[in-house]
Amino acid sequence: MKYIALFRGINVGGNRKVEMKKLKILFESLGFTEVFTYINSGNIIFESEFDTKKVFSKIQTCLEKNFDFEIPTLLKTEKEMKKIAAMIPEEWQNDDNQKTDVAYLFAEADSKKIIEDLPLKKEFLEILYCKGALIWNIKRENVNKSQLAKLISHKLYQSMTIRNVNTARFLAGEKK
Known part of the structure; x- marks a missing residue:
């Protein structure tokens, strides 16, 4: 496997x-x-x-x-990684206009409820939950408004490991 x-x-x-x-x-x-x-x-x-x-x-x-x-280590199967990557809308990229990240969740934080608990201004970003991960996309012009930087000081930050969308797609075998 x-x-x-x-x-x-x-x-x-x-x-x-x-x-x-x-x-x-x-x-x-x-x-x-x-x-x-x-x-x-x-x-x-x-x-x-x-x-x-x-x-x-x-x-x-x-x-x-x-x-x-x-x-701290998260272990995922290829199938789990592919399922998470499949949830990322194709148009969500990292480029001059937008930023997309995947926060892989440790078991203690793996719940849809995590979205409510994060100190983000959700009106400035799109955020999705799927089992094992949070995926967000934000216009670069709104990064500071979203308070994404505050995530680092939040207690739940210790229960995730974040990768950019390009890395997430590569690890799922979508890009070589």
């Missing part, structure tokens, strides 16, 4: 550095195959014959042994 591991909060602002080459080697040492990393923010695509629970356990144990800080 093909899996995608999403790591939260690594290699941001020079902190919590994790070398992607090392991570790839660690994943291969766990018996995972077809391992490759995608951009430095912590995305690994790989295959394993093990079920999701076993794969996640192996990853957590490995990370705890090899790094002196916690690395």
